[in-house]
Amino acid sequence: MKNIGFIGIGVMGASMVRNLLKQGFSVSVYNRTRAKAEALQKDGAVVCDSIKDCIQNKDAVITMIGYPKDIEEVYFSDHGIIANAPQHAYLIDMTTSSPKLAERIYEEAKAKGLKALDAPVSGGDIGAKNATLAIMVGGDEDAFDACQDIFKAMGKNIVYEGKAGAGQHVKMANQIVVAANTTGVCEAISYCKAMGIDPETMLKTIETGAAASWQVSNNGPKMCANDFAPGFFIKHFVKDMKIALEECQNKNIQLPVLEKVYSIYQEMEDSKQGELGTQAIISKYSK
Amino acid sequence: MKNIGFIGIGVMGASMVRNLLKQGFSVSVYNRTRAKAEALQKDGAVVCDSIKDCIQNKDAVITMIGYPKDIEEVYFSDHGIIANAPQHAYLIDMTTSSPKLAERIYEEAKAKGLKALDAPVSGGDIGAKNATLAIMVGGDEDAFDACQDIFKAMGKNIVYEGKAGAGQHVKMANQIVVAANTTGVCEAISYCKAMGIDPETMLKTIETGAAASWQVSNNGPKMCANDFAPGFFIKHFVKDMKIALEECQNKNIQLPVLEKVYSIYQEMEDSKQGELGTQAIISKYSK
Numbered sequence: 001m002k003n004i005g006f007i008g009i010g011v012m013g014a015s016m017v018r019n020l021l022k023q024g025f026s027v028s029v030y031n032r033t034r035a036k037a038e039a040l041q042k043d044g045a046v047v048c049d050s051i052k053d054c055i056q057n058k059d060a061v062i063t064m065i066g067y068p069k070d071i072e073e074v075y076f077s078d079h080g081i082i083a084n085a086p087q088h089a090y091l092i093d094m095t096t097s098s099p100k101l102a103e104r105i106y107e108e109a110k111a112k113g114l115k116a117l118d119a120p121v122s123g124g125d126i127g128a129k130n131a132t133l134a135i136m137v138g139g140d141e142d143a144f145d146a147c148q149d150i151f152k153a154m155g156k157n158i159v160y161e162g163k164a165g166a167g168q169h170v171k172m173a174n175q176i177v178v179a180a181n182t183t184g185v186c187e188a189i190s191y192c193k194a195m196g197i198d199p200e201t202m203l204k205t206i207e208t209g210a211a212a213s214w215q216v217s218n219n220g221p222k223m224c225a226n227d228f229a230p231g232f233f234i235k236h237f238v239k240d241m242k243i244a245l246e247e248c249q250n251k252n253i254q255l256p257v258l259e260k261v262y263s264i265y266q267e268m269e270d271s272k273q274g275e276l277g278t279q280a281i282i283s284k285y286s287k
Numbered sequence: 288m289k290n291i292g293f294i295g296i297g298v299m300g301a302s303m304v305r306n307l308l309k310q311g312f313s314v315s316v317y318n319r320t321r322a323k324a325e326a327l328q329k330d331g332a333v334v335c336d337s338i339k340d341c342i343q344n345k346d347a348v349i350t351m352i353g354y355p356k357d358i359e360e361v362y363f364s365d366h367g368i369i370a371n372a373p374q375h376a377y378l379i380d381m382t383t384s385s386p387k388l389a390e391r392i393y394e395e396a397k398a399k400g401l402k403a404l405d406a407p408v409s410g411g412d413i414g415a416k417n418a419t420l421a422i423m424v425g426g427d428e429d430a431f432d433a434c435q436d437i438f439k440a441m442g443k444n445i446v447y448e449g450k451a452g453a454g455q456h457v458k459m460a461n462q463i464v465v466a467a468n469t470t471g472v473c474e475a476i477s478y479c480k481a482m483g484i485d486p487e488t489m490l491k492t493i494e495t496g497a498a499a500s501w502q503v504s505n506n507g508p509k510m511c512a513n514d515f516a517p518g519f520f521i522k523h524f525v526k527d528m529k530i531a532l533e534e535c536q537n538k539n540i541q542l543p544v545l546e547k548v549y550s551i552y553q554e555m556e557d558s559k560q561g562e563l564g565t566q567a568i569i570s571k572y573s574k
Contacts, residue, residue, distance in 0.1 A: 122496035134496045159492040169482045173475035177498035184467025187542040188460035194538040195456045205446040209409035209421045211464035213500035251481040255474040
């Protein structure tokens with residue numbers, strides 16, 4: 001397990017490739033916009049012109065793409081991964097995506113003698129950079145075991161969640177919590193502003209007790225400063241919540257807080273704010 | 288500042304009195320149900336039969352009561368605190384209560400030469416026991432300074448938030464965050480149950496990243512175990528959220544997630560579940 005093809009070189013993917021290279025893996029990279037892949041040449045990555053080139057003779061193929069429709073094309077098209085992967089290769093989709101799609105990739109891969117894992121991550125750009133990502137993995141447990149060294153090069157909290165799709169489901173659970181927590185901080189800050197209370201002092205007061213959260217400590221100060229630079233894009237958050245809500249609909253369960261938060265962020269995406277960070281939700285509350 | 292009258296000996300109040308006694312304060316106690324006060328005799332507290340007795344010759348009077356209507360009676364009635372407090376005494380209401388009521392106590396106390404502070408706490412029964420409460424204080428800053436030793440006997444994160452009512456407002460902000468976070472964990476667990484994913488493994492996966500919160504780590508496992516023993520009563524949470532929403536109405540702001548969470552918990556209180564812990568919200572989601 002030394003040779004890896006990595007497809008999708010965004011902010012996250014670039015850091016993950018660097019960490020794989022640091023741990024001694026040979027990594028070929030492919031990206032639709034070639035320039036982003038080329039930036040990794042000086043780190044030792046081999047830049048390829050096609051998916052087929054990128055995955056040739058590889059032990060494992062990792063994808064870190066964007067939206068489910070892109071994943072479908074990359075995996076299922078004639079020039080895609082499943083049609084062209086070498087026998088016995090491990091296919092690891094680390095994109096946050098639909099559990100149903102993860103199941104389909106698993107099945108189609110299996111039919112061709114390939115082993116697929118869904119392995120979305122949490123921890124953002126900083127976690128990707130510092131190799132401290134949480135990685136939540138679904139698929140066959142022996143495939144999970146076989147890919148341990150790969151995961152360890154990129155993350156810290158690496159957990160086997162169950163069969164194909166389980167990694168994506170846990171990522172959805174993660175996003176459900178993030179949705180509520182982000183909005184909770186936002187509403188607390190809005191409350192303080194309306195009442196003439198200093199919200200920054202409030203955040204420092206509450207971050208040690210029952211209200212403590214990563215969102216209070218990290219997104220709270222950004223909300224107070226109206227700093228909307230993206231750590232995590234609204235457009236990606238909307239995508240994730242939409243997937244979670246579709247799964248809920250399939251199972252006929254209702255998550256009213258998630259629905260509410262989704263509707264707020266969707267309005268923001270509709271009004272061209274999808275490129276802002278999720279903390280920009282505060283602008284929907286301020287007068 | 289050595290002599291304290293303490294009114295309201297519930298789970299929180301009892302621990303707070305013990306910590307004051309440990310730090311060398313003389314404490315007289317009064318409780319409507321006398322037996323609860325008597326339990327503190329062996330710790331060195333003097334048990335009194337009336338508010339008037341309890342606050343006689345005291346430097347400071349602390350209240351830790353229940354609902355705003357009880358606070359009104361304890362402060363404003365003929366046999367209450369303001370009519371009977373010794374000159375120059377500090378009056379510290381540590382109950383979570385209405386900011387408007389805190390302002391009224393402050394004004395009426397001031398008219399009689401008394402200094403009132405609103406100083407609600409966060410950290411629950413464990414924080415009260417271990418003297419690690421967060422204490423959020425509103426009122427005059429010189430009164431806050433004068434009462435430092437008292438606060439330090441009971442808490443760790445002691446913050447001056449601003450004028451009278453500001454302590455209560457920050458506590459409301461705290462509860463707004465708690466409302467969202469508790470429900471977020473609940474929805475994530477419900478999601479996992481519906482999808483056939485182990486919720487306990489999910490919690491361990493997400494508690495290190497952007498979804499991390501006190502609620503995930505502390506109330507999450509209780510939700511998974513259906514352990515509804517109260518750390519924090521639903522009935523008190525409903526009271527707090529109601530106060531926050533009334534303040535929002537006064538200022539004409541809307542907090543949709545808080546409104547949604549309030550409606551869920553209010554239904555639970557209406558169906559006689561007010562004595563359960565807040566984590567019991569999971570029972571509203573499970574089928």
